[in-house]
Amino acid sequence: MSRLADILMRMDQEHARRPDPGSAPPIVAGPAPRRAWRIVGTLVIVVIMALLSAALWLRPQVSTLQAATKPAPVHLPAPPSLTEAVVTSSRGQAAALIQSGLVAARNGETEAAIAAFQRATDLEPADAQTWTNLGVVLARSGHEAQGIEAFRRALRAAPDHPEAHRNLAVLLDRQGREAEAARHYRAYLDRSAMDAPDRAPVAARLGEMSAGKATE
Secondary structure, three states, X not given: OHHXXXXXXXXXXXXXXXXXXXXXXXXXXXXXXXXXXXXXXXXXXXXXXXHHHHHHHHOOOHXXXXXXXXXXOOOOOOOOOHHHHHHHHHHHHHHHHHHHHHHHHHOOOHHHHHHHHHHHHHHOOOOHHHHHHHHHHHHHOOOHHHHHHHHHHHHHHOOOOHHHHHHHHHHHHHOOOHHHHHHHHHHHHHHOXXXXXXXXXXXXXXXXXXXXXXXX
16 A cells, blocks of 8 residues: 555656646746846936937027137228329329429529419319419419419409419519508418518518508
């Protein structure tokens, strides 16, 4: 009996160790940790993407940086207009003609001096000194009437021009127009410098005119 019992017990133990073909397969605990790491990795990726998106959104825009570093525009001066260029050119030509006229007058070339001054007055009609120079060379060449007109033009351009007053008074005095000449002599004395060398002869001539009227 004992031997048979031992055999039956051994058979029962072997049968317990054999898997039942009809039972469900045993549950394996291996995949559970692998799924957990996959979830954690997904969460980490999501967090990293969120941080990168936030960083990109907070970064300054390109247009803002360009606006901050863009240099201020340089304003170049406008080129001179055609009128300004013509004025500058005419003044330069007039100055050259005046210099040429003065040289010709000193050299006794009266006609050349007259031509130069006349061309200068055409370019600069408001230049009183040029009209005065023209009047002087006209008077020296015997064209007193034209010289008188030149001195009057000088006074129209600059009523306080002392030399124009004196030269006009001299020509008028030569023509016997003493009243008008005296008026311009006095204008010269009122406007000329106190140390001007012509003040003494002009004052003397005014004295003679006054004495002549007194004797009349």
